[in-house]
Each structure stands twice: as C-alpha cells, then as structure tokens.
Amino acid sequence: xxxxxxxxxxxxxxxxxxxxxxxxxxDSYNVIYQFLSSIRQPDGQPLCDSSGxxxxxxxxxxxxxxxxxxxxxxxxxxxxGKPHRLKEDTLRERTERRDxxxxxxxxxxxxxxxxTARTKAQQTSRMTKEVRESSMELIGYLGFPIVQAPSDGExxxxxxxxxGDVYAAASQDFDSLLFGTxxxxxxxxxxxRRKVPGRQQYKEIKTxxxxxxxxxxxxxxTREQLVDMCILMGTDFNPGIKGIGPKKxxxxxxxxxxxxxxxxxxxxxxEEVDEIRSIFLDPSGADDYSVKYKPADRQxxxxxxxxxxxxxxxxxxxxxxxxxxxKESEKKRMQSSLDSxx
Numbered sequence: 001x002x003x004x005x006x007x008x009x010x011x012x013x014x015x016x017x018x019x020x021x022x023x024x025x026x027d028s029y030n031v032i033y034q035f036l037s038s039i040r041q042p043d044g045q046p047l048c049d050s051s052g053x054x055x056x057x058x059x060x061x062x063x064x065x066x067x068x069x070x071x072x073x074x075x076x077x078x079x080x081g082k083p084h085r086l087k088e089d090t091l092r093e094r095t096e097r098r099d100x101x102x103x104x105x106x107x108x109x110x111x112x113x114x115x116t117a118r119t120k121a122q123q124t125s126r127m128t129k130e131v132r133e134s135s136m137e138l139i140g141y142l143g144f145p146i147v148q149a150p151s152d153g154e155x156x157x158x159x160x161x162x163x164g165d166v167y168a169a170a171s172q173d174f175d176s177l178l179f180g181t182x183x184x185x186x187x188x189x190x191x192x193r194r195k196v197p198g199r200q201q202y203k204e205i206k207t208x209x210x211x212x213x214x215x216x217x218x219x220x221x222t223r224e225q226l227v228d229m230c231i232l233m234g235t236d237f238n239p240g241i242k243g244i245g246p247k248k249x250x251x252x253x254x255x256x257x258x259x260x261x262x263x264x265x266x267x268x269x270x271e272e273v274d275e276i277r278s279i280f281l282d283p284s285g286a287d288d289y290s291v292k293y294k295p296a297d298r299q300x301x302x303x304x305x306x307x308x309x310x311x312x313x314x315x316x317x318x319x320x321x322x323x324x325x326x327k328e329s330e331k332k333r334m335q336s337s338l339d340s341x342x
Contacts, residue, residue: 002154002173003230007246009174009215011186011208019207020072021329022167023291024185025147025157028077029127030171031189032135035060036125038190043114044105044121049309057131058308061138064189066318070325072332073188076145076166076291078153079136084279086237086272098124134308141301142322143294150286155179159285166291168209175236177212178227178280184210221253227280228259237276241268296322 039056040046046056068075083091101123108117139146149156157169158181168183169176176184187207216223229249234240244252252262259273270276298319305315 002171002175003178003233003235005174005177005230005246008219008250009210010218011210013206013208016068016071016073016188016207019167019185021074021332022072023074023076023165024068024188025076025078025160025166025169026188027153027157027169027171027173027176028079028135028139029153030173031060032057032127032131033125034172034190035064036131037122040118040121042118043109044118046121046125053308054128054131055308055310057135058138058305058310060189061135061142062305062310062315062318065142065144066321066325068188069322069329072325072329074291074293074329075170076147076160077136077139078147078149078157078160079132080153081149081151084151084237086276086279089239090236098126138301138304141297141304143296145289145291145293147289147291148286152179154181155279155282156285157181159283160289160291162283175280177210177215178223178230178235180212180223180281180283182212184212186210219250221250224277224281225253225258227277228262229253231259231270231273231276232262235276235280237279238270238272241266241270293326 035057036046036054039059046054047059049055065075101120105117105120105124108114108120136146147156147160152175154169154171154173154176157166157171158176158179160166161169161181161183168185169181170185170188172186174184185207186209187205190205212223216226219226221229229246229252231238232241232244232249232252233246252266253259256262256265259270263269296319298316301319302312302315306312
C-alpha cells in the first residue's frame, strides 16, 4: 500500500485533457491491481473466460487505456523487478491479508451477505505469473512502451520523470514522492463515482496531480526529511513506530531535523535506517528503455483477446478508438511543428 500521506497532501484536481500530449510513466502493478479489484462481477468475483482464466486486468488495459489515448495521453508501462530484501515482510503480510480476505469472502457468501462478500473479494487480487505475462503481452501488441524496473516500478517511473523522459509518474501510492518524482498523477485510470466501503454512499474520484517541490515547500521540509518522516511512520521496507502518523512524524522532523535526533528523544530504535533511506534516495535507475510508440498489432490483439472469450467487435471498436486518437495526436504534433517555423 505504500506510505499514507493523504492527510498532508493537497493535490490539484485536473481533467485527463490537461495531460494531453504528455508521456506518463504508469506503475503497472498498481493499475493492474486496480483493474483486478474494481472490474468484477456482482458477487465480487473477477471476470473470467470459459477456461477460468481471469480477464479483469485485460478488460481494464484495453478499454481504460483507450480512454487515456483518446485524451491525448501517451502511457508508458513500468513493471516491477525483483523486490528489495527489506520488502519481504510487507509482501508476506499482504499475502496473509489476501488469504484472510478469501476466507471471509466464503463466510460472507455462506450467510448470504453479498455486500460484504464483494468487499472481501476485492481484497483478494493477486499478481500471478499469468496475469503479469498476459498484461505485458497485450500492452506490447497495443504498441505501448514497456519498461522493466530493476526493483520497484515507482522508483523507475520517478527516475524517468527526473530525467525528463516522461512528464509525470502515475500511481495511487505516495511512494513516488519519496522516490523523487517531480510530478505524481493519481486516479489516472479510475475516475468516476465509487462506492465508499461499508457505506451506502458514493464519492466522486477525480484525476489529481501533486507537484513535489510545491508539496515539500508547503510542509517546510526537504525530500530527505520526508523520507525520514515516512520511515518513522512505516514504509514498505520497515514497520515504523506504533502511534506515529503523518502529522506527528512531520512535527518530530520539523522540530529535530532528522530521524537520528528524533529516535533518542522518543526512546525508540529503527534498524537499517541508512539502507531504507538509500532505497528512496538512490538516484539511479535502469537506462535501457524506450518511450517510443509502435503501431498496434491489430491481428495479434484480436487473436489474443478472442482466445480469452472477448467479443471480436468490441475489441475492434476499442482498437478503432486508439487508432483514431493516435492519428489525431500525430496530426496535432505535425501542425505544431509546422507552426513553429512561422
């Protein structure tokens, strides 16, 4: 889940059209989990083909990505590499939570509580080898760039943004701010009305952007201090200190400057602080990537998705939308290039 800075961040709401003409590095695991969680049947189970293979992620990648292209956005999909050893506990806890959610889902179904069943089912999404590989296959056929991160996808996306190869990094998590992305886009693929868990209420989800330098200036701290603050709260790489949330952590860092000066005063210890810091502050990333687009391989897309029981006419309709939007974007770029000569 990453660090929770929602109580401190003040994102700016934007329209997808505000990102027209921009390349956006997408944390692929993050959005695929969104699709697996949100694109489901009424009973909470994911969409599947006749062979029982999950297709929720493929539906999201085809149709919601088409929405981005129609808005003039050029998505670049960044995939996680090998997790850092300090992330093992977090990954194990996530697996345990999913196992528990699956058990609670079955119990809810047995007692006929379908609202709870759906909520619990949404918490069981897993990034299996088949989900990862089929996602990469479809993205490749659609012609979108794929970047393989050495470790965390958010780290690589942030690195690409700092280099200027993309306009922003896109993720639901705030970790990208710690990794140093100049701009973070949230809710890129999930705008619209969403039900509030456990309530008969809905809230409007809008695309939003956070300018990291402005965010840090508003808090009155540096990026290094933000990292220290989040280590106190707990990150994917350490459990943090019980009872310390965003506001308390910010107060401690503002008053003491760094985590080394905070820990003795609160009589606590955190192991491997320097290594946790280096995970977020290491400026390096993979350079062996391209952000250039290719034409969609229409026949391969159709063949692949119809093998998953997608209706051929709906696949072609989505591909027509993507092709039309790409042609319009290219026309605008050519016109802009011509205008620059006069």
